[in-house]
Amino acid sequence: MFHISEIPSSHALLYKSFFLQGLIDDEDNFRISPHDEMESSFPTLDRVDSFTLGAFVDKEWAGVVSFERDGATREKLRHKGTLFRMLVGKEYRGQGIGRQLIQAVIDRVKRHTDIEQINLTVIADNHGAKKLYESFGFRTFSVEERATKWKGRYFTEEQMALWLR
Secondary structure (H helix, E strand, O other): OOEEOOOOOOOHHHHHHHHHHHHOOOOOOOOOOOHHHOOOOOOOOOEEOEEEEEEEEEEEEEEEEEEEOOOOOHHOOOEEEEEEEEEHHHHHHOOOOOOHHHHHHHHHHHHHOOOOOEEEEEOOOOOHHHHHHHOOOOEEEEEEEEEEEEOEEEEEEEEEOOOOO
8 A cells, every 4th residue: 555745845855866767777768968957946835736755665665746836936827837757666566646747746736826837848759658648638739759769869849738627
């Protein structure tokens, strides 16, 4: 059994360790490299519209997801937010953890904000992730070929959106 809770920025080192391993395990499915992660700060700001959630089995990290409102300083974009850095550890896949993390983000956004739309980006060949997002109602609205390049290979990305209101 697992539980989901918010990960505050004060746990950045634990988060970074878990996420870095995910980037190594699934390097083709992220737009950031392990080196990028080593240089970056915690992805969110510990606010109602900028948060990171973790899934834990006992006290072991099993998955993470982050969310942030778009347009923190731009009024015309504040109706949207982005779900990003979605990761379930390899040994925990297929147990519904990803589904519960996404549902927790959607529930929290609906309950605590005026955000109307959640966007995300997914590597087009990551069929399992796309199918999961589509099961929540996310729909592709844009495709970018050669969006990322890693180790001499190009990857196409799809941008997806879920309209909440």
